[in-house]
Every structure is written in structure tokens, then in C-alpha cells.
Amino acid sequence: MLHSDLIDLRATTLEDLDFVLDAERAEPNRRFIGQWSRDQHTAALDDGDIMHLIVQDRAGERAGYVILTGIHDRNLTVCIKRIVIQTKGCGYGTMTLKLLSDWVFTRTDTHRLWLDVKDYNSRAQHVYEGAGFKLEGTLRECVRTEEGFESLQVMSILRHEYRYE
Numbered sequence: 001m002l003h004s005d006l007i008d009l010r011a012t013t014l015e016d017l018d019f020v021l022d023a024e025r026a027e028p029n030r031r032f033i034g035q036w037s038r039d040q041h042t043a044a045l046d047d048g049d050i051m052h053l054i055v056q057d058r059a060g061e062r063a064g065y066v067i068l069t070g071i072h073d074r075n076l077t078v079c080i081k082r083i084v085i086q087t088k089g090c091g092y093g094t095m096t097l098k099l100l101s102d103w104v105f106t107r108t109d110t111h112r113l114w115l116d117v118k119d120y121n122s123r124a125q126h127v128y129e130g131a132g133f134k135l136e137g138t139l140r141e142c143v144r145t146e147e148g149f150e151s152l153q154v155m156s157i158l159r160h161e162y163r164y165e
Contacts, residue, residue, distance in 0.1 A: 001053065002099040007092055009099055012052040012065060017041055019054075019062050023086045032121050033082055048072065055085065055096050063087040066096055068104075076111040078104055083115075083124075093124075097131045105162045114156035118143075125153065133157045 002009040055064040064085035133155040141149035
């Protein structure tokens with residue numbers, strides 16, 4: 001579906017869901033992202049307002065997944081619901097964000113692309129800032145966990161701020 005010299009993004013299939021669930025629950029990832037059941041992921045595959053994509057390296061090996069929501073939002077706002085990269089340190093997350101942003105702003109009428117990120121996830125925040133996303137604010141203690149409450153930072157990029165490269 002979307003291609004670069006480094007990775008490809010393709011539609012997630014039912015056969016990919018074991019990988020998706022394992023990636024979501026993996027120790028390096030689970031504290032940074034929400035957790036969905038198999039049924040939630042399965043429903044997302046058939047929802048026309050959601051894009052559920054597999055990130056794979058050039059050899060065709062799955063390296064992560066991404067979920068976009070609001071594809072048909074009447075306010076022209078698309079959310080990057082989740083980016084999960086299993087193969088870290090190879091630039092796959094940065095390239096995934098670039099491919100998604102390019103697609104959103106060149107192939108749709110989207111005005112605003114946004115996401116939320118845990119306030120302590122500085123690695124992801126750095127990637128998002130490098131892609132032109134701006135901090136909009138903090139949703140204080142809005143996620144309940146076993147350890148207490150966590151805050152989310154909301155970041156976005158607007159169509160006129162996006163740099164086509």
C-alpha cells in the first residue's frame with residue numbers, strides 16, 4: 001500500500017493478529033500504548049473509518065503495526081491511534097510516520113493529523129517533533145493503570161504546517 005526504500009505498509013489481515021497482539025503486549029511496548037483485545041483488532045479490520053496496517057521491512061518481515069482512525073471524519077481530522085514498532089533502532093518508526101503523513105496530506109483532504117503520547121515517552125515525542133508535530137497540551141492523569149494515573153500529551157500537525165519532501 002505505502003512504500004519506501006526502508007519499509008512497506010500494507011493492510012493488516014486476520015493472519016497478522018497474533019503478531020499484532022504479541023507486539024502490543026511485548027515488554028518494551030506495553031507501558032507506552034493502549035491494549036486491545038483480538039476482537040477489537042478484528043473489528044477494526046472491517047471498519048471503513050479505520051486503517052489498520054502492518055509495517056514490514058524490505059525482506060517482508062513484520063516489524064510493527066499502525067492504526068489510523070477518523071479516515072472519514074467530517075472535521076477532516078485523522079488520528080494516529082497507535083504506532084507499535086517491534087524492530088527498534090532501525091528508523092522504522094520515523095519512516096512509518098513519514099509515509100503516513102505523506103499519505104494523509106497528499107491523498108486525502110485531511111486538515112489535522114493528531115496523536116496522543118504518554119508524557120514520559122520522550123523517545124516517541126522526539127520522533128513526532130522531528131516530523132513537525134506540535135504539542136497542543138496535556139491531558140492530566142487521564143489514563144488509569146495498575147500503578148495509578150498517567151497523563152497524555154496531545155500533538156498534531158496541520159496541513160499548512162506539513163513539509164512535503
